Amino acid sequence: ETGVTQTPRHLVMGMTNKKSLKCEQHLGHNAMYWYKQSAKKPLELMFVYNFKEQTENNSVPSRFSPECPNSSHLFLHLHTLQPEDSALYLCASSQGGGGQTVTDTQYFGPGTRLTVL
Amino acid sequence: AQSVTQLGSHVSVSEGALVLLRCNYSSSVPPYLFWYVQYPNQGLQLLLKYTSAATLVKGINGFEAEFKKSETSFHLTKPSAHMSDAAEYFCAVSRRNTGKLIFGQGTTLQVKP
Numbered sequence: 001e002t003g004v005t006q007t008p009r010h011l012v013m014g015m016t017n018k019k020s021l022k023c024e025q026h027l028g029h030n031a032m033y034w035y036k037q038s039a040k041k042p043l044e045l046m047f048v049y050n051f052k053e054q055t056e057n058n059s060v061p062s063r064f065s066p067e068c069p070n071s072s073h074l075f076l077h078l079h080t081l082q083p084e085d086s087a088l089y090l091c092a093s094s095q096g097g098g099g100q101t102v103t104d105t106q107y108f109g110p111g112t113r114l115t116v117l
Numbered sequence: 118a119q120s121v122t123q124l125g126s127h128v129s130v131s132e133g134a135l136v137l138l139r140c141n142y143s144s145s146v147p148p149y150l151f152w153y154v155q156y157p158n159q160g161l162q163l164l165l166k167y168t169s170a171a172t173l174v175k176g177i178n179g180f181e182a183e184f185k186k187s188e189t190s191f192h193l194t195k196p197s198a199h200m201s202d203a204a205e206y207f208c209a210v211s212r213r214n215t216g217k218l219i220f221g222q223g224t225t226l227q228v229k230p
Contacts, residue, residue, distance in 0.1 A: 043220040090160055108160030
């Protein structure tokens with residue numbers, strides 16, 4: 001595998017279910033991101049991790065719980081979601097690290113299409 | 118605060134015609150600007166980025182963009198559209214000191230034969 005991979009690619013869940021999204025990057029990067037892409041809205045940054053430490057939580061509801069066990073893996077745990085949470089969830093990574101440059105290019109995975117019934 | 122506005126949610130061109138996708142930014146400090154492309158069922162791919170070097174930036178697949186400070190614009194162009202260019206295009210600005218990207222709403226490019 002190369003680049004950034006995400007599993008599953010599609011997920012349908014009920015509002016009472018608990019599920020997890022997985023992201024893995026094979027680029028040797030230190031920073032990882034979760035974005036939400038809804039129809040007709042700009043991409044919304046949800047979380048940022050740098051060297052496994054969360055550096056940004058963009059006022060995301062607690063029903064979304066991220067986990068970053070190492071610099072290569074990022075999870076998004078989901079529970080008691082609402083239908084309005086249906087969206088494409090994109091993971092990205094960048095070189096990051098100490099003194100992260102603002103010119104870091106972010107590399108995106110293909111996304112997980114989530115449908116909440 | 119920084120923001121990006123993409124003018125036109127849908128643009129349709131004929132194959133071989135000029136592609137022009139518009140992006141205007143708002144920033145109180147010199148910005149870093151990006152264009153990403155998203156093909157159906159795929160993630161975003163970087164086309165090009167402006168980082169305060171040359172104002173005319175060349176990217177992949179024949180695309181280029183020009184940073185115009187006086188107009189606060191960073192429009193994306195390609196001289197001749199190909200069918201394979203049909204996709205959604207996102208302009209983004211980077212917040213200084215964080216590397217965080219703020220995206221525009223996207224422009225869907227349709228290429229007609």
